[in-house]
Amino acid sequence: MLREKYSEETEKQMKxxxxxxxxxxxxxxxxxxxxKLGHGGQKYISSVLGCHFQTVMAGINEITNGIKTPDDRIRKPGGGKKKIIDTVENIDEVFFEILKDHTAGSSMDEEIKWTNLSFKEISNAFKSRDVNISYIRQVDISFSILFADGDFEMMNPYCV
Structure with missing residues (x-):
């Protein structure tokens, strides 16, 4: 059992x-x-600070075992969601197949190709080929990578 609790004012300042x-x-x-509080402190502190019990345990583990993260990072490397281009097989091939009939070259720079498809249209084309990845995830990760690799640029269909 916890030996002592902080005053309500101290708890507010801590939070x-x-x-x-x-x-x-x-x-x-x-x-x-x-x-500092000893037995029962983890549960008490997690309730005072409004954090999960595992957050307190992870912090204790980091401190007692000397686990360090690089100074310029908050989390350890390797966490987070993996890039879709690394997890979905042949996504780049499917992407270029979708753009094949919707591509034009730039008259100013032969290296640049344009597409008149919007992100949503490309997303729907992926779905029709049974590649189920969310629209937002595609925009954030996949398309930017695939467009960069293929020297593609989006063409605004409303520009003259």
């Missing part, structure tokens, strides 16, 4: 300070506070 920190510093601050 305010915690909210001002980045993710890595939040974990570490929560861990330090929980370690």
């Amino acid at each position: 305010s300070f915690f909210d001002s920190l980045n993710e890595k510093d939040r974990r570490r601050y929560a861990a330090i506070e929980a370690i």
Whole structure:
């Protein structure tokens, strides 16, 4: 059982300070506070700070085991969602097949190709080929990579 609790005013100050920190510093601050309190401190601190119990545990693990992240990073490398171009087989081939009949060259620069398809139209073409990736995910990741690799640019159909 927890030996002592902080006053309500102290809890508010702790929460305010915690909210001002980045993710890595939040974990570490929560861990330090929980370690100070001893048994029951992890649960108490997670309720005071409004964070998940596992956040406190991860911070304690980082501190006690000396786990370090690079100084310029908040999270360890390798996390997050993988790029769709790395997870969907032949996505680049499907992409260029979709653009094949909707491509024109630039009269100013032969290296640049244009397409009159919008991101939404390209997304629908992917779906019709049973490549189910969300429209937003395509715009954010796939198309920018595929357009860069293929020297494509979007052409505004409303420009004269």
